[in-house]
């Protein structure tokens with residue numbers, strides 16, 4: 001039997017892209033008949049007609065499976081649901097807006113054939129807005145510095161995973177997910193393939209600034225204790241300053257009693273300063289505690305309304 005390659009496509013309001021994506025994929029897969037294929041579309045609570053479009057495809061093509069979420073759970077969770085449902089010997093995760101060019105997936109497959117378990121597609125260039133490029137750059141630098149695992153620069157979730165890796169990855173059920181960190185964490189033989197990232201074909205990004213910030217925080221806090229360690233360092237530093245301040249205040253009281261009464265400015269500044277630091281500190285702690293809270297609730301990662309799958313589709 002031929003080996004099976006599974007594609008996972010998270011879909012959030014991609015009505016304008018699905019047809020083109022499917023057509024491109026179909027042509028590509030028909031040219032390469034060395035493998036069997038399945039395409040798993042995870043509809044992440046789209047508010048447009050993406051679902052209808054997907055179900056039409058599913059009816060005519062047994063290689064298509066549609067997982068329909070009961071609401072929007074976010075990109076990382078959508079990909080996770082895909083990973084939970086694939087059967088493939090290799091699994092390819094791709095964006096559905098044509099930013100990850102489908103033909104590149106075969107470059108990934110080639111590396112897999114050479115024996116790599118994880119092949120990530122690394123952006124040689126990207127055609128996104130200036131804002132996105134700058135924020136992405138800052139984020140990856142920060143992550144590089146802070147994270148406890150090595151997460152390759154300029155990679156998104158566009159990557160190929162061997163089924164062995166998927167099996168390990170599926171054991172990680174944490175809620176605030178940062179998949180590419182997890183992939184680095186599990187190890188195995190990893191390599192990258194360079195590609196040029198295209199523009200989004202149609203529609204608009206599902207990652208506005210607010211979501212990008214949340215995503216960045218998930219990446220940083222999920223894979224780094226540095227913010228908490230920084231708090232301690234900050235605490236030492238502030239204590240040192242306070243100590244100097246105290247010596248100064250006492251010295252002034254004895255040496256220059258005539259000018260010590262108007263110490264009001266000093267008091268106000270120090271109170272504000274310490275107050276600010278405390279709030280920041282509490283915020284960082286709160287962020288970790290919030291994560292503990294979410295994990296302790298142990299809610300399911302996602303709710304599926306239905307899985308639309310042909311009974312002819314291959315079980316791995």
Ligand code: UDP
Pocket residue numbers: 009010011012013014044072073074075078094095096097099200204205206207
């Ligand atoms: N996506 C999703 N759920 C969301 C947001 C996005 O499944 O809540 C999907 C989206 O359909 C696309 C991929 O995740 O296939 C990447 O999203 P997008 O292109 O909007 O992000 P960007 O490329 O701008 O970072």
Ligand code: MG
Pocket residue numbers: 095097099200205
């Ligand atoms: Mg995109």
